[in-house]
Amino acid sequence: MWGLLSIIMIILYVIAVTIGLTMIRAKRIIQSLIWSRILYILTFTCQLVITIRIFHNHPYSAILSDIIAITLFILTEINFSNKQQTHLYGFNITLLVIMALSLLSITIFNIQ
16 A cells, blocks of 8 residues: 555655746746655655665665655755756756656555
């Protein structure tokens, strides 16, 4: 149940971040930033519950998933601050996508 909820939250999070980074108006960017913050708090909560449940079986992948989740959220804040300053870098977006895909894949690995 927590794994499915986490996967759904990651997908919704990626959608919210994508919409926010493609917006032009500042008001819509801030609204999308708020939604992405709510979703990443929920995603991180799900990741912590999964970590608590699977730590005795997969300790390294559990810790790695938490580190990837924190890195993903830091990159989100960096990208939104760069977007508000109108200096959005392609490398940061690529790294954000890679981190989201790796978090999704390690979550799927952890719940099996």
